[in-house]
Amino acid sequence: MKPLEYKDIMPRVALENLKLIEVEDLIGLIGKDLESIRCVLAGSPYGEHISALSVDRMDSVSLEAALLQNYAETLKKLVRFSSGSIRKLLLAFLKRFEVSNVKTLLRAVKGKITVDEAMRHIVPVGFLDTNRCRAILAESKSIADVINSLADLEYGLIIKNVPNKHKKIEDLLQLETALDKAIYEEILESAERLKGVDKKIARDVLGIELDTLNVRIILKCKALGVSQELIKDYLMPTVLFNEKTLEETIKATTAKAAISCLLIVAETGNVVYKNIFTQLLRECDAPLSRLEAILDKAPLKMSLYMLKEYARYYNIGFVLAFLNLKWVEIKNLRCIIKGAERRSPPSQVRKLLTLPSEL
């Protein structure tokens, strides 16, 4: 932990943190129509991006794009005000958007989505700006063309090696998994470069994200009947739950046995791990969607726990907590917007929200 590294970024994070929408205001949006939500958001920190949208073409996709654009811009702003290892970690976070754009390019070509439609799904970040993405989409007729167009970027190299290994270039899942693995490895590496408490906090916050992702993958694959050997190919880098533990979990015959296996290891971690996996074990007979919802909340729970555990300023915990809170806010807004567009019952929308006050 170097206080000097935080002198510029901390005030910026504190400022951005103050801009987060209050939970009561967020809940107040449930049940409103799309236009009312747009008006409320126009007066919020998202106003700049929402106002840029054409009122004639106002739908959930454009609102969602504006929210994601705002998140990417906020992240870019934090990168500008950061330095050293923190900057590297934030840059790795920003690369998630680039990876998301690469996946969108691949899916658009595979799914034969028109260039204009696909461009609505792109959040221009880093090397993959609007012009580059448009050019790739216009020129690519197949997955191989997209891979060749990205040859000068690290993502191009990552996905170029996948078809050779799996001999089936059309299987996007392998390409997407390779990209996800690479980006998470980079984020973990960036976290490892931090020192002292920062390293511990980052490792715990990012670790629980990866561990819960792996648990989600295993539970889902088991529910779908995917073979044990194949499940291993889809796993992300491991942190607290090492490969041996995950292998035992994969071999478990029931969800209860699998979660029990994980709880033994989770008890060696901090209290958040223990709480999450105890709750999972308690509700192991519930539908998988409920278990996924519990696992989804883990990174935010860990971030908030780290805020309580360590001093508020001059550590990475505050930055990571803000990023998680902001991401959860965007996910909640997205959920409310879609619910409004589809006229879903407020109870259904409310059920799918992740509210920090309820954690």
Added chain:
Amino acid sequence: MSAERVEVHPTRLELLRLRRRKALAEGIADILQKDLDTLIVALIEHKQRANALRTRLYESLNTAYSLFIETEMIIGTMKAREISSSAPLIKFSVEVSSIPGVLGIPFPSFNCAKEENAVLKPRFNLIETPIQLNETVSKIEEALNFIVKLAELTAVIREILEILALKRRQINRIRFKIIPQLDATIRYVELILEEIERQDAIRVRVLQRKRKERAVKSV
């Protein structure tokens, strides 16, 4: 309306033949009526099954749409759209055959055949998609099976309705054409025979009178 009669020789033998034909026609009409009743029962049963299946289809589709909306709410419209349109396609085909149905009539049978992959693989990104998307797919597959079965029932109902119409036409033809025709012919033959009988009786009486007169003269 008087029915047309059949051109026959008005003989006693022909009358017997006509009566036999009428009895046979009435028997056939009765058998056809029983078939018609059986077909109507089968039609009602199939209609009830189709209604039940249609209700289950709507339930499946409603659940599927609700789950897909939840998916969109969790991962966003954009992701849901691009993931759905780029996912590997599931290939289905409908196998058509026929099975013996009510009264031995061959009924069409449709079966939804899904091409199973040798290795079961996930279709969607495992970390980006919620389980609701997979549940949507399984509900849609279920709905597709219901649609195929509903198509089969509709085809069977159409088949039954066609046969019902045919049987109804046959019964009507027998009851309102053939039997009245036979009745008219029988009445005609009976009248002719009665007329011949009367003429014969008069002829006998005349002959008897002439015989008596000849006997008186000879005495």
